[in-house]
Amino acid sequence: MLNLVTLHELVLGIIVVLIFVLILIISVLIFSFFRYRSLQHRQSWATIIRQIITDAIVEGTEPLPQDTSFSLYLKIPSFRRYFLSTLVSAERKFTGKAREEVGRLFKVFNLEEEAWEKMRSKRDYLIAGGIQELTAMRVERALPQISDFLKHPQRQVYQEAQYAIVRFKGFEGLFFLDELQHPLSDWQQLRLLRSIEEVPDTHFERINVWLGSDNESVVVFTLRLIGQFQLLSYYPEVLTLLDHDVVMVRKHAVRTLQNLENKDTINQLLAGFANQCNQVQLEILKALKASKSKQTELFLQEQLWRHPDIGIKISAAEVLMALGGQSYLQGIVSSPETSSQLTQIVNHALQEKKC
Amino acid sequence: MLEFAHILYQIIIWLFILYSIAVFLIYGWIGLYAYGAVLRYKHENTFTDYNLIATNPNAPRFSIIAPAFNEGKTIVENVRSLLSIYYHNLEIIIVNDGSRDDSIDQLIVAYDLERVSFFIQGMIPTKEVRGIYRSKNPAFKKLLVVDKVNGGKADALNVGVNISSGEYIVCIDVDCVLEQDAVLKLAKPFLEQTNKRVIACGGVIRLANNCQIENGKVVQVNLPKSWLGRTQALEYIRAFVLGRMAWSRASGLILISGAFGAFDKEIVLACGGYDSKTVGEDMELVVRMRRYMEEHRLLYEVVNIPDPLCWTEVPETKEVLRKQRNRWMRGTMETLWKHRKLLFNPRYGRLGMVSMPYWFLFEFLGPLVEFTGYFIFLVFLILGIVNWPFFFALFALVVSSGILYSIYAVLIDLVGHQVYTKSKDLSKLIATAILEPFYFHPIVVKAGVRGAVDYFRNKHGWGEMTRQGFQQGMEGKSWGQQVRLQLHDALRNYVPMAMVFLLFYVLAVGVERWWYGYNFVQLASFPIGWNLFIDNLYLGFQFVAGGGLIYLLLSFLSRSFARGFAIVYFSFIVLMQFVLFLYFSESRNLLGADMYYYSAIEMKQILDASGMLSWTNIGLLISLILLIAIPLWGSSKWRTKNLYVGLILLILGVVTCFVPLKLLLGKSPSSEEFVENAERSKLRYFLYSNVSNYLEGHPEIASVLGQESTDLVGRDGDLPFLRGEDTKDILGPYFNQAPTAPNLVIIIVEGLGHAYSSPSGYIGCFTPFIDSLSQQSLYWPNNLSTSGRTFSVLPSLMGSLPFAIHGFLEQEVLPNHFNLFNVLKKNGFHTGFYYGGNSDFDFMKKFMAYSQVDTLVDQWAFASPYRKLPGNGGESWGYEDQAVFTKNLETQKVTSQPYLNVLLTLSTHNPFMINNAAHYELMFDRRVVQADLSLDNKKWARENKKQLVSVLNLDDALRAFFEAYKKRPDFKNTLFLITGDHAMPEVPLQSKIDRYHVPLLIYSPLLKSAHTFKNTVSHFDVTPSLLAYYRNNYQLHTPEQVTWIGRGLSEGPSNRSVGMAMMQSKNQLIDFVYGNYHLSDGHLYKLDAKLGEEPLSDAAIQEVVTHRFDAFKRANRIFYTRKEVIPDSVYAGYFEKAISKH
DSSP: OTTTSOHHHHHHHHHHHHHHHHHHHHHHHHHHHHHHHHHHHHHHHHHHHHHHHHHHHHHOOOOOTTOHHHHHHHTSHHHHHHHHHHHHHHHHHOOHHHHHHHHHHHHHTTOHHHHHHHHHSSSHHHHHHHHHHHHHTTOGGGHHHHHHGGGOSSHHHHHHHHHHHHHHHGGGGGGGGGGOOSOOOHHHHHHHHHHOOOOOTTOHHHHHHHHTOSOHHHHHHHHHHHHHTTOGGGHHHHHHGGGOSOHHHHHHHHHHHHHTOOTTHHHHHHHHHTTSOHHHHHHHHHHHHHHTOGGGHHHHHHHHHHOSOHHHHHHHHHHHHHTTOHHHHHHHHHOTTSOHHHHHHHHHHHTOBOO | OHHHHHHHHHHHHHHHHHHHHHHHHHHHHHHHHHHHHHHHHHHHTTTOOTHHHHSOTTSOOEEEEEEESSOTTTHHHHHHHHHTOSOSSEEEEEEEESOSSSHHHHHHHHTTEEEEOOOOOOOOOOSOEEEEEEESSGGGTTEEEEEEOOOOHHHHHHHHHHHOOSSEEEEEOTTOEEOTTHHHHHHHHHHHOSSSEEEEEEEEEEEOTTOEEETTEEEEOOOOSSHHHHHHHHHHIIIIIIIIHHHHHTTOOOOOOTTEEEEEHHHHHHHTSOOTTOSOHHHHHHHHHHHHHHHTTOOEEEEEEEEEEEEEOOOOSHHHHHHHHHHHHHHHHHHHHHTGGGTTOGGGHHIIIIIHHHIIIIIIHHHHHHHHHHHHHHHHHHHTOOOHHHHHHHHHHHHHHHHHHHHHHHHHHHHHTOSOOSHHHHHHHHHHHHHHHHHHHHHHHHHHHHHHHHHHHHHHHHHHHHHHHHHHHHTTOOHHHHHHHHHHHHHHHHHHHHHHHHHHHHHHHHHHHHHHHHHOHHHHTSOOHHHHHHHHHHHHHHHHHHHHHHHHHHHHHOHHHHHHHHHHHHHHHHHHHHHHHHHHHHHSSOOOGGGGGSOHHHHHHHHHHHTOSSHHHHHHHHHHHHHHHHHHHHHTTOOOSSSHHHHHHHHHHHHHHHSOGGGTOOOOSOOOHHHHHHTSOHHHHHHHHHHHHHHHHOHHHHHHTTOOOGGGOOOTTOOTTOEEOOOOOOSGGGBOOOSSOOEEEEEEETTOOGGGTSTTSSSOOOOHHHHHHHTTSEEETTEEOSBSSGGGHHHHHHHOOOOTTTOGGGSSSOOOOOOHHHHHHHTTOEEEEEESSOTTGGGHHHHHHHTTOSEEEOGGGOOTTSOBOOOBTTBOSSBOHHHHHHHHHHHSOOOSSOEEEEEEOOTTSTTOOOTTHHHHHHHHHHHHHHSOOOHHHHHHHHHTHHHHHHHHHHHHHHHHHHHHHHTSGGGGGEEEEEEESSOOTTSOOSSGGGGTBOOEEEEOTTBSSOEEOOSOEEGGGHHHHHHHHHHHHHOOOOOSEEOOSSOOTTTSSOTTSOOEEEEEETTEEEEEEETTEEEETTEEEEEOTTSOEEEOOOHHHHHHHHHHHHHHHHHHHHHHHHTOSSOHHHHHHHHTSOOOOO
16 A cells, blocks of 8 residues: 555645535535524524414414415425424414314415325325324325325334324224234323223224234233223233233233222232232232222231342332331331341331431 | 665554544544434424323333532532423432532421431442431422432442432433423433333533523523633534434444433343442443343343433533543543453444444544654654645644534534524634634643543552552561562563563564565565564563563562563563564674674764664654553553463463474575575574673683583694695786786775676676676686675785684784785885775774775775765765775876785665666666576566665776776786675575675786686685785795685685685674585585585584584684784794784
8 A cells, every 4th residue: 555655646635635625614614504594584484483373373363364475485385394393383282272273274374285295205204294294283184195104114104104093093093003013112102092082892802802912012002001991891801911921011911900900909919929020019019009908918018028029028018008007017117126127128118207 | 774764654654544534434424324313313303292201100210310529509409400300200319429518408408308217229339328318398209318428429320229219210410400301302212112122311411601590491502601611512512413323323322421311220230330430430331231231132222312401511621621531531441441342342243343443443542643643743843754745735634624523513403403593603613613623622632641641540550559458468478478479469460561562572573574575575475474473472472481580570679660670671672673673674684793893983884874873763763662662551550360371471481492493483485594584583593692692702601501612622822823835826827927016906895796796696797897807807706705794804805814703803902914915015015995984994994004004095085076975864884986996096106116905895885875876777777678687687686776786886986997997007017806795685695605605806917818717715715825926926025834714716615725614794603614515503505516505414524514613613712812823923023023012
């Protein structure tokens, strides 16, 4: 290499790269300048759009279609896109009449086409954005096309499609769970659960299929769904999930059982306690705490004294405290035979002042 | 050497350029990749509704952990800010890390705290927890305050981790101002995880300096007022928006800022929490977490989100900034060192193959490389070798690239987050980007370098602490146990230095091999690497073991003294390795103890003329010393975990002393001496030469060691070289009788080897004039010089004198002897010596003074218009050959008195720089193309162009000299003898005898006919034959008893002679020719009719030749011991004068 390039050639090479870098600097500066201008525009647009939305919500009037300056703005594609995204954001913030007004603005200014155009794009984020906008503005006509995106390879797109379907169709929209291969993230589960307003009684088979799904995230989601809507009829199926292979499923099964609690629940949880791992045992103790069942006191005392895991001991002491076992716990503390560790654990539960 | 310096210069330049290209590419990639990451995040979160988890009781629990140390002034407000964070399932843990102010009291009062019993579940070891407080006010139920003994930030965080109940922990600096939705935004990546577990998540930190903060919230964003602050604002944008986003997208992020980051608590606990022994606990934890996940084969992610979530104050004074950067550098180094196993380890995937190498090469080495660049620039500046156009072009490129990156970061920030939206702020940021390389950057580079130095100092100032501990551990131990412990500890301390030495040493050997391949075409094709490597490695282990023993002994006196010794010792060895192989490369001679036989002035002249004593080389030498000594110094602070490596090194050193090296060495790929020498360890030769030289001078030690030299044997009273003069006149029959004794002009040509001065030489004839003259002369093509250097040519050629120990002229006082000068002068000759250089060199002047030479011309006698040879750095050996010849013509007047003039040339001496080089290079090129040279000849010639160009110059000067002489009336009555002092070692020697193989010719208009003699003769034979010629033909009176080593040109080193010894250098009497056999360093060779030689394995002949050689050495020793070559009476009788004895 030493002989391949002379110093003169090297200097020339460096100067060429230097010129390239200088051109890049100038380009970046120019681009930054235009970017700044665009931001400035957006700020002024934001003021105008806010005013339009406010007027529409407060006064419910026709929002100045004859306003010539606004009409001029509406001819700018980037303004229309910004207007649309602002409307979608506003739709989230309002309910009732105000939300309807926002939807009306969407129709009046014919912004639907912008969203359709986005959805027809090949870029993932634009498709996802289009789905979000059409969903927010409740353009039900888009449902068939949105459904097609359930099988889209990009996470962002199929998640938005899932959310959109459920927003439009509620529980019915969860049909995609039947064949769902991808895991549902907690975030997506929370979004979907929030979009479901009711669960009809006629879907026993479907929920059973989901509870038996190989996709553990579908099982967890279904358990959350059962818990959220108190679907008591699924209690036996949920109970069987205490033997599921996946810890997370078992934890959620305990939570769901606690939500569906009946007279047998405590005994059923206690019966399976010994066979569960620490994480599930802690979950069971939380359920016991919530149940406030006095019949568990002996069991809890046993765990406090005998269980090898400190976390379980602490939790058992806290449940005992919640069940009114303060005097029992104080008795433990005051006994000179109690080990210092147990004393500390019990004190922790008692939350006693030291000074 | 100059060539090597030039290449080294180029290598340095290229290393920096390649590093710069790598930096350019990596930051280019970061810029582009971060842009994609920022856009993707922005697009994915355009309509994100964080309310989904803000109030959701089923959302995961987060625990904010904020360590506080002496934050009394602001802690109440800071906690209030934290309490306003928007997230339902949140716990805020303030850890008062043993503050010496009233922090805890203020918190108790402000938040109505009470001490509670709390069982700490976490198992990470920490300093003692004094108490845990909760608020009695339900409004502050999220707050938990811990009071603990001071243990540092990492320890405080560990306490927080132990206490926390959240599934995720958010570690922050308590003085940070968090955005209210900070936890919401951090939580999202954790909730979005599916098949890959998100183990850590960081957000962008922005500068709170000069921002308007009300009720713990940033209400107005402003740029810091100071340039230092603004530059850090820019730096934070670059780091968080570009760097971390790119690495996050590439799954390579290993740093979540300690000021603000969220972690999966389960993994943190599994990894053992923060390391409280490091100052870079934030990075170290992430690396350890990632390492844990890799080792357990778990899928994971470390995520950074580009939202500005946290505001922090940055230092606005240089001093505080320096301390901060110093700490960062040390933290980086600690983490890299602690997890060095990961570096380039494919088992750790991207962590090992990308992230860690990036941090090592760019984040850690970056400031050091830059600082080294400044240093090298300074060295180049002092040496005056800075190429300014190149420098300015590169400098402008580096600076503008930095500016581009900064401005680009501002742009991306503008695209993504719009924190600084005022046009004034943007303009200031761009101005800051332009100023930063000149103002801020040098400060952080300096602080980084200082951090690196402090790392070694502290960590290994820790060495001092360990030593104290060690000494403490000595208490109560027996003497034997103390010694054992001391040795144990010292050996562990020695090993890292030994390993660094071996690394550099092997590297130097690698450079040596590469250099030979690069510099010598004929070596490139020979597989000499193995022998060179093994020979040197053997020696390297011996050095390590030898040095180790000295180190262990010295460590009893003082550990720091022992370390100092090891650093100097190892540095010197590596340095000598470089010096010796470069010397060999330049001179083609192995450097041995002969260097001691040159005076300081001579050494200076040699170095001056070779160009080695240049500022460039001195700079290189210093740089090399620093390059070696600094890592050695760094490693001197380390210890190995156990003794095994140390013991293995010592054992290897001992084993290599006993296992013969020959067992491992491969067969030499060539019998050429140059090739054989090239694959030898130059350092080993140097050492052995010195040892044998010392033993030679100290026979008493040699006898103790059982190495009594055979040449010490001799009989007192003998003058072994004294004999009656019986030399035959071989020359007379070939000359016409002149009316008076003919003049004699002897021309000794520096480095005139047979190989390139004869058509039968293996390189071909590059002396067309000498070649043509030899056809008209008495010519002895098989003539041998008596040494491999110039030092013995005068006594051998002019006096047929023995060598003494280091050369005849090396003797302090020259013993009385006969030589051509004093014998011819006695017979009425005018004598003269002409030399273009300093005649003090090799004691030539002393010889002339002894011989009472009438005219001595050396460099001091020349003046303008005579031209000196061009030199390296202005210094050269002296005047060019043309000047010497012309000076002789000018000085030697035409008289009736016969004369003897000896002319010694020097243009053909290393470094072979001549005036009018272009002309002779053209002549060389033409000769290579046109002359009847074989392909082999041409190949050899091209490889040795520089040397051969100087030979052509000499030949041309000689031609001009003869042409001028022909015009003089005394020409017709003059004998011209031309020979070489030795062959150039710089031209590869095909066989060992080639070093001495030089032409001998006698030309004169008196010559009846030309004749070529086939017998082997030597310089020892010249004086006897010349005097026999003058005695027989012109009745000159010559001594009847002589001490000539040679038997005359008719005999040479024939079986009738005592044989002929040759000194390779001033301390190497290892060559001997007897009859057709050549004994060289114990190996026997058979000489053919053209002085070619082949190895011969014949014990009987070897015994005879060895016996002869021993006899010669014995005689030489006796002469040297007696310091007398002929009896004073014989000498006085001849000169009829009193003898002054010294």
